[in-house]
Amino acid sequence: MNRILYYHQQSNFSRKIRILLAEKNLECELREINLVNKPPEFIQLSPIGKVPVFVDEDGTVIWDSTLIAEYLDETYPQMRFYPCEPRRRLECRKWEELADHLGDNIINLWILNLKKIEDSRYRQRLETSINRLLEIFEQQLAKSKYLLGDETWTAADVAALCSLGYYSLRLDEDWLLKYIHLRDWFNKLHERSSVKSTVPEKA
Numbered sequence: 087m088n089r090i091l092y093y094h095q096q097s098n099f100s101r102k103i104r105i106l107l108a109e110k111n112l113e114c115e116l117r118e119i120n121l122v123n124k125p126p127e128f129i130q131l132s133p134i135g136k137v138p139v140f141v142d143e144d145g146t147v148i149w150d151s152t153l154i155a156e157y158l159d160e161t162y163p164q165m166r167f168y169p170c171e172p173r174r175r176l177e178c179r180k181w182e183e184l185a186d187h188l189g190d191n192i193i194n195l196w197i198l199n200l201k202k203i204e205d206s207r208y209r210q211r212l213e214t215s216i217n218r219l220l221e222i223f224e225q226q227l228a229k230s231k232y233l234l235g236d237e238t239w240t241a242a243d244v245a246a247l248c249s250l251g252y253y254s255l256r257l258d259e260d261w262l263l264k265y266i267h268l269r270d271w272f273n274k275l276h277e278r279s280s281v282k283s284t285v286p287e288k289a
């Protein structure tokens with residue numbers, strides 16, 4: 087069977103996997119999911135009802151972008167995105183987790199805006215968390231070319247650029263003016279066709 091990725095064009099978590107598939111040169115059928123009206127085929131595969139879901143050639147089903155990313159890296163080790171050494175790998179997973187947390191906060195803030203929900207305390211909590219994380223990423227990228235050093239990008243960079251791409255799409259592009267190290271790193275990564283070709287677009 088063909089590999090299949092159930093995804094959404096604007097989803098930062100789906101984008102992580104689209105970038106890894108392209109970088110690893112893996113053929114994969116892309117099936118875009120209507121997240122407002124999810125098809126039964128998708129619900130059956132995904133207990134959490136969220137994209138991305140990946141189905142490999144042998145029928146292995148994986149949901150959650152980080153589980154899919156780790157699986158792809160271990161199963162298809164060409165172009166590694168996680169370090170092999172346990173402590174460096176942990177470091178990578180920690181940055182990836184922060185990037186995904188940033189993504190979750192941005193999604194939740196966008197939902198507040200979309201549904202015009204007046205909850206100023208929750209909004210403030212989300213905004214504070216987003217700004218704190220942007221500052222943490224900025225400080226890290228002031229020290230090195232990528233999140234884990236100067237040598238190469240990793241799954242952590244992929245996750246972070248996807249969350250920031252989503253931030254630009256939904257909420258605010260001004261971070262590009264404020265956080266200069268983040269901006270330079272972000273723009274440099276967009277030279278890669280895997281990154282350029284997956285930029286989320288307004289519906």
Ligand SMILES: N[C@@H](CCC(=O)N[C@@H](CS)C(=O)NCC(=O)O)C(=O)O
Binds near residue numbers: 186
């Ligand atoms: N932790 C999950 C989060 C996935 C997620 O939040 N996906 C969103 C799109 S970016 C989704 O499918 N939302 C639809 C819903 O919650 O109904 C992952 O890393 O894959």
